[in-house]
Amino acid sequence: MITEKEIWSALEIVKDPEIPTLSMVDMGIITKVEVRGESNVYVEMTPTFTGCPAIKMMENMVADRLKEIGIETIQVTTTFDKPWNSNKLTERGLMCLKKHGLAPPPKHEGEITMELLEHSICPHCGSKNTDMKTPFGPTLCRSMHYCNDCLQAFEQFKPVV
Amino acid sequence: MEHIKELLYKMADDLLVIGHRNSEWTGLGPILEEDIAFSSMAQDKIGHSQALFQILHQLGEPEPDTNAFMREAKQFHNAQFLELQNDDYDFSTIRHFLFDHADQLRFDNLANSSYEPLAKVARKIKGELKYHVFHADIWLNKLGNGNEESHARMQTALNNAWNYALGMFEKGDYEEQLIADTIFEGEQSLQNRWLAVITPIIEKANLKIPAEKDWEPVLGGRKGYHTENLDQLVNEMSEVFRIEPGVEW
Incomplete structure (x- = not known):
């Protein structure tokens, strides 16, 4: 069965549609990854700004990437459970x-x-x-x-x- | 849940309506930076309103787009202040200043609400509002202390806006329940805090709040009584959505 670690690293190539050098993982907007069964993955995201118009598109990009690595059941949702703040950018994110x-x-x-x-x-x-x-x-x-x-x-x- | 719905509706409608008014500055701002500022704030406000409509949806109300675009003006709960025309940049700036401070303080309070779905969203939104308030304060100060004309225009705009602004704090039918359940501090407390925050900033901008004996809050918006400005706004805002509701553009 695929591990959460493998999902995180698969998601590293999914980039912010507006800043193509920055991955969504480094931006800190992917807040939870859960393997819920054989080929069943749940991902939670949170927007940088509440009114960010790109969030739906980013949900789709994450789902597409998971499909690409063979995941069959995919659920990607956006929540404010762990709201984003700019300190959540990783060191690599800041460099990007x-x-x-x-x-x-x-x-x-x-x-x-x-x-x-x-x-x-x-x-x-x-x-x-x-x-x-x-x-x-x-x-x-x-x-x-x-x-x-x-x-x-x-x-x-x-x-x- | 009726008390929570009432609170969410008035806030969501305030934000949707001012968001739309802000967007009317797109392409028309006095300078490029202001064009961008009002457009950005429009996007923020509409995003904030969408987040609140989403909570309403979870409470059984229509989904956000339907709720935003399929109601008639008399079903809106926004304060009349927000539906007024943008008029000139002076009035827009004064309204932006008066509303955004109230908005910031409201979300600051709601970040500690006992109603967790709202508290979560509020904790996010209050950080974003910092930029709106910074922007408003800078321009109030610049124009209030600018030249004779800018000062006079800002004072006139403040006088014209004042009683409408007081109408933002119109109490709803569930006021006491909201306070008792520690969901929201209540409009009176919010208005007091608002006055305490804006008074020194207005004074620093060399402007004067109208004398208290002349304060007559313009009420009714929360109960669906609106000026004709809201009909115009709702018709324009919903025009595209209503061509074919539910279609993906």
């Missing part, structure tokens, strides 16, 4: 964001303050001499910033508690 040109979210201590949002680290040159232009961006999970040193605009994956 950077590789994609996005500033990773700074670790938070359970509180998001203006100070945490200002002066994020530019993913292009590493400078901290940056300004937040707006807390909203091209997707719900990104804010927009400007680097005063390399004079480039950049986006940050928002810290969320």
Whole structure:
């Protein structure tokens, strides 16, 4: 019988549809994997943002991947039992964001303050001499910033508690 | 469960209606960043409303899309404040400020609700709302302390919005039961906390809350009494869904 560990590693190649360098596992949005019998797998997911329009698509991508490795009975659901927050991104996840040109979210201590949002680290040159232009961006999970040193605009994956 | 349904309906409808109004700024914002901000907040609000409609569905109400798009205006429980037209950017910003602080405080409280399905969703949503409140506070301050025109327009918008905003705290029929069951703190307590939070921010923006003797909350929205603005909004919002309900677009 397939193990939960094998399911987790099979899911590592399922990427975020909006950030193709980042896997859903590293993003921290897959919250539970359960083998419920011979070829019967249950997966729980949780969205980064409640209004994320990609969550249905991501559920389908997870189900497709499980089908691909031969699982016959698949149930994928979205719950808020273990809600996402940006500290759930893995170390590899943070690296992947950077590789994609996005500033990773700074670790938070359970509180998001203006100070945490200002002066994020530019993913292009590493400078901290940056300004937040707006807390909203091209997707719900990104804010927009400007680097005063390399004079480039950049986006940050928002810290969320 | 009627008391919980009442609470969920008024919140879901507030969020759906303001979400739709926010979306009307898409493509029309005064600057690109504001266009994006209101569009993002629209998406958040509608997502929050969908999460609440989902709980209602689990309590036996219609599924979320049907509930959102197949009711008539008189079946909506939103406060009238939220259905008013966007008007200019000044009014939209004031409404955004007044509503989002109330929304943030409401979800903060509900994160500790004894009704666990709602508490779970609230714990997630309250974190996201931080960004809405930051955004509102920044613009209230910028425009309130801007030039003479921006200050005057913000003060007028605040005066016009105020009694409608007080209508957000209209009590429902199950108020006491919700409080007794520790599901929700109740509208009076929420309004008190809201006033305590927004007053110093408004003062810092060099604006004045209307004198208390003139406070006359605009009530009725929670009971299905609405302005014609809601008919317009519901018709426009549901137009596509109603062409063929249930079809996958």
